[in-house]
Amino acid sequence: MSTPPVAVVGVGQTHHKSRRLDVSFGGLVREAVFRALDDAQMTLADIDAVVLGKAPDLFEGVMKPELYLSDALGAVGKPMFRVHTAGSVGGTTAIVAASHVQAGKHRTVLAVAFEKQSEGNAQFALGSGKGASLGAGGAFAPFIRAYIQRSGAPEHIGWKVAVKDRLNALKNPYAHLKIEDISIEKVKASPMMWEPTRFLESCPSSDGACAVVITDEAGGNAAAAEGRPPAWILASSSRSEPSSFPGRDPVRPAAALQCAADVYSAAGITDPRRQIDTAELYVPFSWLEPIWLEAFGLAEEGEGWKMVDDGTTELGGSLPVNASGGVLSSNPIGASGLLRFAEAANQVRGAAGEHQVDGAKVAIGMAYGANNQYFSTWAVGSSLHPFD
Amino acid sequence: MTRFIESTITFPYKRSLGPVVGAFMTALTEKQILGIRCQDAVLVPPMEWDPSTGAELPHEFVEVGPAGTVESWTWVAVQSEQHPLDHPFAFALIRLDGATTPLLHAVDAGNPEAMSEGMRVAPRWRGTRAGRIDDIICFVPGESVETEGEDTGGAAEPVTRMDYLASITYRNPVPEAADRATEASREHRLLGLRCPDCGRVYAGGRGLCPVDAIELGPECEVDLPHKGTITNFAIVTPVQYPGQTETEPFVRAFVLLDDTDVIIPYSAVIELPADEVRVGQRVDAVWASPAEETEEGGGMGGSWGSLLGWIPNGEPDLDDPDLVNRIF
């Protein structure tokens, strides 16, 4: 298989907040888009196609928003595409955008994902307006209980992840939640939401957008020559499995294992723990960090919690996870996956500012959706052959 | 005969308008209509961006109208509940004086013979204006601006938000398997469907095997036991939203039915407080009495029909830590 190399040359995002009352629908998206274009030193005229990703339209009550946003995104006369794969959608958006370039059909593609969920009510939309909704985290509580039993993880692991991600967010100017005095005690004292997950171990509901500019090999090289190193996309994959059937394991989902295997084999990653410098994993509830560390081969089965416990996944550790503060700190649902992919790209571009992982050369971005069913992942590198 | 379920998705959305639409809506409350300059043109309705290029537009507002010329129209003989008028009217593209582009709005002309391209129309304003496009109730033939009802004046503060009530009713079919499960529940039977290919059994009216992607018909039916063990559970602290029914933390349990691999997920529990639910706890099914029977079923809802939930039966707990992994 020989796919032409593609690169990320621009990243932009909004200041994520619980309610962005200062902007319109289009204004929110354009804020991220223009930041990404500025970062790429491009204008809308340089974009050949736009791929838009978003969670259910019921969140905002605007059906098929790619139609309304066509002109806002400078897509008039260009292809405009809309993907929707539940929570993983932001990741899928990046993958499909890259696919547009890899196919040799378009040169420079803008991937955009957003959510302006304060216009509606996310809990309402998730429950389709019915009473006694499980809420965002209710579906995962049993998975977490099972993980804790299997691994023997002590109860403080979830709290440690929450503190870590919230401390990291203080270094991310765009993050929604910034809790200066975050501590284990504060997390423990916060209200229980879905036992054992407490309020401060859960993601917020955010308005926000993210945009990424993806271009071909020549474009990537041009950016590098101008002192703006790109992130080279080493591999990507999207895998799905059905929601429920006897024998399904949502704690170590086969679709996650397969997605990781797809990416690692295509990227030449044979020892993920050593070869990957940092990871942005989709963790909306704290315990998902050790769960994903294991499912994505960054830790042996049953050992993921130890990497949390011994500080490995902290910003100063040997495999920082969610240096950006992650989904726990900002969660505009449709955009959260793209934020993971974009933050991973920024790490290997050396563009992550205060939350930069020193010397990061290879990073992964991962997003999941629905009942731990939909997985999108990409691996990015500061060079096309980082392991040579 | 397939049964259909009608459900209405209703939500009161509240939009933030941004600087351009906000200015337009605020002006509407003052009975002014604004366009925005876009190079040589005056765009109505005003946009934050140039529609052809996406470039940000400077906030150069231009007052247009109030009267204008109909450029095109069509007659709405039967109006929908969302339309601006509750009697027949025209939708028209109206080029307000001073605007380059036409605004779509209603014209209350009385009958289609009164409509023509090139005719002049003027707005009929709502007496009390909220800062929404329907502050203009509609346009009327002629040059004279009208106001309906007492004019309560412009907004005290700039308008920055807009309400939008979305309400759509859907009729979705209830698949035969779901109905048969509900029917069986009236006889206090817990129905499962066994896939002839892989042998997995599905409960809850799930009429297909997602592994083999085949439908499971009545010939696949098996009766499932009414006793089981709690393997896992969620304790949900309710959040308030329109339509929420809960106020206290509530349990949703996973029940592994005896002598099967069938797990009933997210089950309601009865006489089992949240602080007493345990992995390994033995439970029995609880059925609705005839007096409690409803069209939509009891505590479990949907095709579980008369199954209200699960109640501890006093048997000793199953001591098997691995039970917690029995989720699906």
Add this chain to the structure above:
Amino acid sequence: MSAPSTDIAVIGWAQTPMVRHTDKSETQLLMDAITDALTPLGLQRADIDFTCLGSCDYITGQAFSFVSNLDAIGAWPPKRDSHVEMDGAWALYEAWLRLQEGDIDIAVVTGSGRSSTGDPALIYPMEMDPYFLAPLGADPLTFAALQARAVIAAGIADERRMAEVAVRARGTGDVESLLTEEFIRQPLRRHDVPPITDGAAAMVLATGERARQLVERPAYVTGFDHRTECHNPSFRALDDSPSTRIAAEAAGLGDAPVEVAELQAAFTHEELLLRSVLGLGDDVTVNASGGALKENPIMATGLCRVGYAADHIFGGGNRALAHATSGPCLQQNLVCILEGRS
């Protein structure tokens, strides 16, 4: 940058019976369509390397409705899979791009929707500008009527020719008596507007070598493009469809004549406008299938156009065009060119 490969082909497709109203759920429709598309090819679900579904939550009436549709695929072991909130024709585009990467051979794409579930007049205003148009309940019939007016004024259509399109599409009716009918949204009469149809379609796409192993005469995708225009019809010249023109050019329509064109024209005037914009002469057979005027399974209608165009190739034809559209007044348009090889 190298151009996309033209060695990727449609090798088969299937659709459910297109009916005014079905008792089946969307998932059931998809299950049937996928099985019916695979069986004649001797393929099983296990042979599918990539799936891409096209559907719309708002048509179905539930957030995340596509998740249950996954059950129709048999995604176990886990499949490479994606979903677009668009007509299946765009799902086909995503699959076509994916197959270009060369590591996999067979993709299945679907389009599905039960339009009878809700009232289009109440649902579709929600896709319009949320500030200026949705609150007026501005519905698709209104926008179609305004475009029809413009197209008639430009001389591209007239009520008689529109009625002729309707008679040809449905294979029934008499132009003279149709013209005596009342307008339902002038200048549109009942025969000018699409039916409500429930249905689903599934299509199999394969890379060249695999395609040639499986069928006699693959329908090679030699051109594929889609473009959008600005959203608000107020800002557009409604007597034209520039995105269709650009997409057709980029897809290589001008390179050689097409024998057959399947156009997603839900309204009679749209067929005449699209014919004109695409420069299709009388030598091109347009919408032999009856098109969207005969059967309009929303979210699958565009994919069905590609299917019928492919049928022309399977049956010995050389070059066919398929078109799909989305949004008010043909806002977004897709053109796919299929060719046979000797």
